[in-house]
Amino acid sequence: MNRIAQGLTLVLLGAAALTSTIPTDLYLNWVKAGFGPFLIGAGVVMVVLGVLVIAAELRGEQQALDEEDVVPAVATAGEPGHVGDHVDASTHREEHGEGHGHDHSRAPRVAWLLLLPVLAVFVVAPPALGSYTVESTGGSSGPPPRDERGPSKFNDALAEAGPGEVVELAIQEFVMRAWIDEERELADREVELTGFAVPTEDGQGWYLARLQMACCAADAVVNKVLITDQPAPETDSWWRVRGTWVEPEGELDEVSQHELAVLEMEEVVNPPDPYE
Amino acid sequence: MSERTTPGSAPSTSLGDSLAGGWDDRGDELPPTDWGRRTGSRRTGTVWLFALFITAMAFGHAWLSDELTGQAFLAWATIFTAISFQAMPFLVFGVALSAALVAFVPTSVYRRFIPDDPRKAVPVAGASGALLPGCECASVPIAGSLIKRGVAPAAALTFLLAAPSINPIVMIATAVAFAGQPEMVLARFAASLLASVVIGWVWVRFGRTDWLRLPSRTHTPGASKWRVFRESMLHDIMHAGGYLVVGALAAATLNVMVPREWLLAVAEAPLVSVLVLALLAIVLSICSEADAFVAVSLTDFSPTAKLAFMVIGPIVDLKLIAMQAGVFGWRFVARFAPLCLVIGLLSTFLIGAILL
Numbered sequence: 134m135n136r137i138a139q140g141l142t143l144v145l146l147g148a149a150a151l152t153s154t155i156p157t158d159l160y161l162n163w164v165k166a167g168f169g170p171f172l173i174g175a176g177v178v179m180v181v182l183g184v185l186v187i188a189a190e191l192r193g194e195q196q197a198l199d200e201e202d203v204v205p206a207v208a209t210a211g212e213p214g215h216v217g218d219h220v221d222a223s224t225h226r227e228e229h230g231e232g233h234g235h236d237h238s239r240a241p242r243v244a245w246l247l248l249l250p251v252l253a254v255f256v257v258a259p260p261a262l263g264s265y266t267v268e269s270t271g272g273s274s275g276p277p278p279r280d281e282r283g284p285s286k287f288n289d290a291l292a293e294a295g296p297g298e299v300v301e302l303a304i305q306e307f308v309m310r311a312w313i314d315e316e317r318e319l320a321d322r323e324v325e326l327t328g329f330a331v332p333t334e335d336g337q338g339w340y341l342a343r344l345q346m347a348c349c350a351a352d353a354v355v356n357k358v359l360i361t362d363q364p365a366p367e368t369d370s371w372w373r374v375r376g377t378w379v380e381p382e383g384e385l386d387e388v389s390q391h392e393l394a395v396l397e398m399e400e401v402v403n404p405p406d407p408y409e
Numbered sequence: 410m411s412e413r414t415t416p417g418s419a420p421s422t423s424l425g426d427s428l429a430g431g432w433d434d435r436g437d438e439l440p441p442t443d444w445g446r447r448t449g450s451r452r453t454g455t456v457w458l459f460a461l462f463i464t465a466m467a468f469g470h471a472w473l474s475d476e477l478t479g480q481a482f483l484a485w486a487t488i489f490t491a492i493s494f495q496a497m498p499f500l501v502f503g504v505a506l507s508a509a510l511v512a513f514v515p516t517s518v519y520r521r522f523i524p525d526d527p528r529k530a531v532p533v534a535g536a537s538g539a540l541l542p543g544c545e546c547a548s549v550p551i552a553g554s555l556i557k558r559g560v561a562p563a564a565a566l567t568f569l570l571a572a573p574s575i576n577p578i579v580m581i582a583t584a585v586a587f588a589g590q591p592e593m594v595l596a597r598f599a600a601s602l603l604a605s606v607v608i609g610w611v612w613v614r615f616g617r618t619d620w621l622r623l624p625s626r627t628h629t630p631g632a633s634k635w636r637v638f639r640e641s642m643l644h645d646i647m648h649a650g651g652y653l654v655v656g657a658l659a660a661a662t663l664n665v666m667v668p669r670e671w672l673l674a675v676a677e678a679p680l681v682s683v684l685v686l687a688l689l690a691i692v693l694s695i696c697s698e699a700d701a702f703v704a705v706s707l708t709d710f711s712p713t714a715k716l717a718f719m720v721i722g723p724i725v726d727l728k729l730i731a732m733q734a735g736v737f738g739w740r741f742v743a744r745f746a747p748l749c750l751v752i753g754l755l756s757t758f759l760i761g762a763i764l765l
Contacts, residue, residue: 134647135451135452135455137451137452137455137456138455138458138459139643139647141455141456141459142647143643143646145459145463146497146650150494150497153494160494162487162490162491163487163490163491163494163495164491164494164495168494168495168498171498171502172494172497172498174498174501175497175498175500175501175502178501178505179501179646182639182642182643182646185639186639186643189636189639190452191452240643240644240647240648240651241647241648241651241735243651243652243654243655243735244647244648244650244651245651246651246654246655246658247647247650247651247654248462249489249493249654249658250489250490250493250494250497250654251466252466252469253486253489253490253493254490255466255469255470256466256469256470256473256474256477257474257477257483257486257490258474259483259486259487259489259490260483260487261487262484262487262488264480265480265481265483265484266484269481269484269665269668347582347586347701347702347703348495348695348696348698348702349491349492349494349495349696350487350488350490350491351488351491351492351495351660351661351664351693351694351695352693352695352696352700352702352703354702354703
């Protein structure tokens, strides 16, 4: 990979980072919103660096550097193996099977792969993870860890809301409550959840699901609530559902999945951030 | 669906490879007196190649984007893009910092702060890993430039392992994920630091310099610092970045292909479950700042197994292996990665037995 190619690759990669953050919200499909400013920063740095490299190359600076470079490198190579490399750079390159060696003006062929994220952004524009991920993750992830915290351990909207109010909860907060709140404060409370529809494996009801992301889509965790008293809407359509928790009998952590009794549901256009 | 993308993606890269390879070969046959001319034609060719690539992308964007509906392919593409983009700011930040170390900080500064004796330098490097916030993508190029500046390789490698494992952001993320379980945060800190320092000492004792391939970038003495900075950044992005993409490809593929049920099936076995989560950490290649949240979601596993997930992840994973290979060479990785895995596991079992 010669220097013009390296510079152009950097410009394209930076352009991909900038395109997915500034004019569009594509990056929210892949990473946390907090990454936005950093992606913009990285994009700007890559574009600037790429332009500088191309400009320097076009000015012909590199040729001078190439010639100078060989001499001091041989002279200073104290470590074993380095002298031979520079004496016969061509055989060295063949041995390694890639244009890397110690010729500093060139990048290894693997650097061409940096164009793959560019292709991904501009051609594929990958959507947020959805029903496919929920279905392939299969059965429930089980109850979240139980720890010995006081009753004030939940800092969700339910903890603050007065009695009788409709509480808007993330699905993650809802299942967390449902699984580990021994006080069962969730019982008989009207909650409002937003998520996308996913069919169940056995066709009995459907899931309202949302993916929870800590950092990027690779660490997405599925949270879902079973709904059986409404016909299943179109897969991957987004819904805001108001309803109450179907309180299970017996121990909470033995329940395999939690169910919501629907009072009212309305379809929503995709929320700007698809993850919780 | 994936067949349909191949016309768009594979040819552009492989075409690039073959064309670039072609120029390589031709370049080697030509006598040095012809270099000027060769560079000129190569430049034009490259510009044309990229023009072609951008045109192909424009067509792909117009015609192909709506056709790509394969669910598995899209999930794969999302995870690949997610890993690449999540790592990108860290990579650029790490590369900029390492280039700044090369270009602006004189070697004498290192001599003053880091003990000459590698055995003493290793713990110092391990502790200083607690200071630099960043994930593993940032620390690989930084470690490379530390070695180039005369820091003992063992100390630089300890820093490479400690920085992503025990930096403040990772510790805060772990505390948030394992709220109410401070022993988990402590165990992670202790096990990761112990593993990093022990690996450093093992490297002092048994490591050989010629396993490390480091380009000796003694650029022209007259070159301005900014030029050294620019060249150093370009070099590191091209090396570490290319391999980062390799790692992201592998991790995304395994992430989509390996069903989680397989993992849950083994969660009951005490020893096996630890090994399985260590393996999962290697495969998933999650950023060290996020792995605690994933670990906490693996509720069927024992605390020691979760600890293994968080100790192994930042020191050995597919993305990291590929990046280390780019910076230090495969000869190094073939020895270093297994060493990290073994010592990381031993440290996990030890600290897990004491604290968890």
